[in-house]
Amino acid sequence: MILWEIARATGLIAVLVYTLTAAWGTLLAGRGVQSPKGAVELHQVLQSFGLLLIISHVVALVLDEYANVPLRSVFGIDSRPSMVLGAVALWLAILLPLSFALRKRKKVSFRFWRGLHYFAYVFWGAAMAHGLWLGTDTGNPIILALYGLGIALVAGAAAWRFTGGAPPKAAKRTAAEI
Numbered sequence: 001m002i003l004w005e006i007a008r009a010t011g012l013i014a015v016l017v018y019t020l021t022a023a024w025g026t027l028l029a030g031r032g033v034q035s036p037k038g039a040v041e042l043h044q045v046l047q048s049f050g051l052l053l054i055i056s057h058v059v060a061l062v063l064d065e066y067a068n069v070p071l072r073s074v075f076g077i078d079s080r081p082s083m084v085l086g087a088v089a090l091w092l093a094i095l096l097p098l099s100f101a102l103r104k105r106k107k108v109s110f111r112f113w114r115g116l117h118y119f120a121y122v123f124w125g126a127a128m129a130h131g132l133w134l135g136t137d138t139g140n141p142i143i144l145a146l147y148g149l150g151i152a153l154v155a156g157a158a159a160w161r162f163t164g165g166a167p168p169k170a171a172k173r174t175a176a177e178i
């Protein structure tokens, strides 16, 4: 039972942390705003913390007899779409940080990196949908309000980012550094 509690808590905190990561990353890439010192590092620290939480979430669920999550579900082999969404989010969360590593080593162009990085929105959407759909705690009005706030935060940041036209050169530089 304790494993199930851990799984729920880590799942919820992961969604919260990734919501902040997505909103912060979107703001950093937007409209040529000069990033303050350490801003890109904060984005990466949040992302790493989120990944740690997701791994704990999945390991706890697989180990917990009560949750009854077979190992094949981790690879997306499950008849429940809500579980498949979780697996999509998990593998995107693992793959996305690799885009940082490739970009840092100049193995891929900025254009390619940015294309890949847009999958962060797919990841975040899948994680939100998975949590809302499957979560025991979705029934709690406070948790539901937190999901709503998170959606508003990322949607607001994206609206600000994408309605401002193409980011000027300074922003492109910042995004390329991420």
Ligand code: HEM
Binding pocket: 007, 008, 009, 011, 012, 013, 014, 015, 018, 054, 057, 058, 061, 067, 069, 073, 074, 075, 076, 083, 086, 087, 088, 089, 090, 093, 127, 130, 131, 132, 134, 135, 136, 137, 138
């Ligand atoms: C293969 C990957 C995954 C599997 C098999 C999985 C499985 C599950 C299961 C069985 C539950 C229901 C727990 C409950 O009874 O509340 C759950 C809930 C949840 N999961 Fe996942 N999950 C996966 C990936 C993820 C990822 C990547 C995230 C977030 C980034 C995430 C976030 C959540 C959240 C927020 C909840 C709701 C917790 C609650 O409200 O109690 N999961 N997951």
